[in-house]
Amino acid sequence: MLGTIIGIEEDTVLLKLAINLNEFQSLVNLHVVMEDGDKLLVGEIVDIKDGIAYINLMGEFINNEFVFGVIRKPSFGAKVKLISKEKIPMIISVSDYKEREDVYIGESPVYPGVKIGFDINSFFANHFAIFGSTGSGKSWGVARLLQSIFDKKMTVPYRASIFIFDAYGEYHSAFKDISKKVPELSFKAYTTNVNISDTEILKIPLWLLTVDDIALLLNAESPTQLPIIEKALKLVGLFVRDESEVIKQKNDIIARAILDILSSGKNAAQIRDQIFSILSSYHTKDLNLETQIYQPGYVRSLKQCLIIDASGKLREMELLTNFMQSFLDDSIELSMPDGSFMYGLEDLKMALDFALLSEGAFNSNKVYDENNVLKVRLHTLINGDYARYFECDRYVTRDEYIKELLMAPNGRKAQIINFNINYVDDRFAKIITKIYSKLLFDYAKNLEKRASLPFHIILEEAHRYVQNDNDVNLLGYNIFERITKEGRKYGVLLGLISQRPSDLSETSISQCSNFLIFKMLHPRDIQYIRDMVPNITNEIVKRLRILQPGNCIAFGSAFHVPVLIKMDKPNPAPSSSSCDVSGNWFIDRE
Ligand SMILES: Nc1ncnc2c1ncn2[C@@H]1O[C@H](COP(=O)(O)OP(=O)(O)O)[C@@H](O)[C@H]1O
Ligand SMILES: [Mg+2]
Structure with a gap:
């Protein structure tokens, strides 16, 4: 017996200690059982003051199994003892470890030698989050978490597919030699660093992207810009084909744009200039400034028809109108590309130009400005360093592309697919993570057998990517929020790693089922965690400030109670x- 209960305040039991404290190591953080008739309640000592232990009630043993939560408080006569060694894992770890179902990731700092682990499904079948200040042990923790699964003796997670978006290129060293350790497992790496010769450069086939992806890529701000992108994608199919096959469609678009101008009511000089400008940029072999227009008795070039007469009028207005009308073709139907042919940024650019033309952009300044900005951005992308990530030299379907992502250089299935996105700026890195997440989510959604191939997407520095940004306005959803809400049922699961949880999208955090929280100092982040994370107690919050590197508090559906873990x-x-500053600074004196 540790002592006698002298008070119960809400969920805290006050115990007058009847032992000599000097004979014990610290009792704080240890667990106690309270035998109360046929009940066996469990609590944790959180404080000791003036010979009184303050014990938080946590749960009870029912049929020799720990159940979180207390319905009835103990009576004052309950016998309070320190918990027996055998019962400890039942509360803070897995009691009956099974190789295929459970995994150990560290040790208890409170009970030396007690391994801490969890049921794999309870953790990895849900979204999870890992938070902590810089240097608190997040990256090491992620590596350990995954290695613990890969290092099992009797079984290998051959069908695991874990995509890491590696913001600093840290994980290569942790996983590159995985097949030396476990021959069945393989590692696949992509990099954004074009100067590394031994790692495949990240390449995104443009033809696998949707309107939404292109909108993000071109940094569209408003839903009113989507129709032009949609139109461009519909037209892109025309431009990758030979002109002879698509000349009717091109002529139709050019003729319509010119007819719009002819009927715009502008003065003759404006009309002439705009038609000149259109035909200089957009023309086909049938429809250009030199095209001959035949009339009974005479022939004139289109250019000559744009001459303004002495009275300031376009004399051949009617002739031009009739000529343009002869190109109209109402039977043309355009459809969205279905990923069945390849195209690149240049093709998209031409398609976007034509889309602008066909949407009458020349007639409206506002529409023109709003859409022209997309054209300018596409131009910048084409001329910038990032264009190379879209340069693909052969056609693949979406399914083939995903299969290739999942295939290691040795031809076997890769379990870890690492994207080193250290060499692109945050905006582009965010687009990359969104494009891949959407690609994987859409693929998983269409799998015949739901959730049969789980994809885990681990985002380092997640606060840079998973934000409350404009996507909901623009597209109606944010892909990360969509995955956090719907991904579980399709087996697409997110792991959010961040030092700045307060910058993360709230919806995403609130959908995480498990949390590993390393040392956290910033009051704003601590407050945010307290507000956002379900079931967090003041006790946990207090401890967060004083954790050592590599130590964390874990809680959520995979843990019976919040548990302190010293990660292996x-x-x-x-x-x-x-950075090793002193090692790099100093040299020995001669
Ligand atoms: N489990 C651990 N055991 C011992 N040391 C650790 C552990 N985890 C982290 N550390 C130490 O802390 C440092 C920072 O860890 P890291 O995972 O890179 O932090 P973060 O990703 O949070 O910035 C490591 O270089 C290592 O020295
Ligand atoms: Mg890190």
Whole structure:
């Protein structure tokens, strides 16, 4: 017996200690059982003051199994003892470890030698979040978490597919030699660094992107810009084909744009200039400034028909109108590309130009400005360094592309697919993570057998990508929020790693079922975690400030109670160590 209960305040039991405290190591954080008739309640000592232990009630043993939550408080006569060694794992870890179902990731800092683990499904079948200040142990923790699964003796997670968006290129070292350790498993790496020769450069086939992806890529701000992108995608199919096959469609678009101008009511000089400008940029072999227009008795070039007469009028207005009308073709139907032919940024640019033309952009300044900005951005992308990530030299279907992502250089299935996005700016990195997440989500959604191939998407520095940004306005959804809400049922699961949880999208955090929280200092982040995370107690919040690197508090559906974990060291470790200033500064004196 530790002592006698002298008070119960809400969920805290006050116990007058009857032992000599000097004979014990610290009792704080230890668990106690309270035998109360046929009940066996469990609590945790959170404080000791003036010989009184403050014990938080946590749960009870029912049929020799720990159940979280207390319905009835103990009576004052309950016998309070420190918990027995055998019962500890039942509360803070897995009591009956099964190789295929459970995994150990560390040790208890409170009970030395007690391994801490969880049921794999309870953790990995849900979204999870790992938070902590810089240097608190997040990256090492992620590496350990995954290595623990890969290092099992009797079984291998051959069908795991874990996509890591590696903001600093840290994880390569932790996983590159995985097949040396476990021959059945393989690692696949993509990089945004074009100067590394031994790693495949990340390449995104443009033809697999949807209107939404292109809108993000071109940084569209308003839903009113989507129709022009949609139109461009419909037209892109025309431009990758030979002109002879699509000349009717092109002529139709050019003729319609010119007819719009002819009937715009503008003065003759404006009309002439605009038609000149259109035909200089857009023309076909049948319809250009030199095209001959035949009339009974005479022939004139289109250019000559634009001459303004002495009275300031376009004399051949009617002739031009009739000529243009002869190109109209109402039977043309355009459809969205279905990913069945390849195209690149240049093709898209031409299609966007024609889309602008066909949407009458020349007639309205506002529409023109709003859409022209897309054209300018596409131009910038084409002329910038990032264009190379869209340069693909052969056609693949979406399914083939995803199969290739999942295939290691040795031809076997890769379990870890690492994208090193360290070499692009945050905006572009965000687009990359969104494009891939959407691609994987759409693929998983269409799998015949739902959730039969789980995809885990791990986002380092998630606060840079998973934000409350304009996507909901623009597209009606944010892909990360969609995955956090719907991904579970299709087996698409997010792991959000962040030092700035308060910058993360709230919807996404609130859908996470498990949390590993390393040391956190910033009051704003601590407050945010307190507000956002379900079931977090003041006790946990207090401890967050004083955790050592590699120690975290884990809670959520995979843990019976919030648990302190000293994570095992990853082996090999990610290359995330901080800069060795003294080692780099000093040299020995001669
Ligand atoms: N489980 C651990 N055991 C021992 N040391 C650790 C552990 N986790 C982290 N560390 C130490 O903390 C440093 C920072 O860890 P890291 O995971 O890179 O932090 P973060 O990703 O949160 O910035 C590591 O270089 C290592 O020295
Ligand atoms: Mg890190």
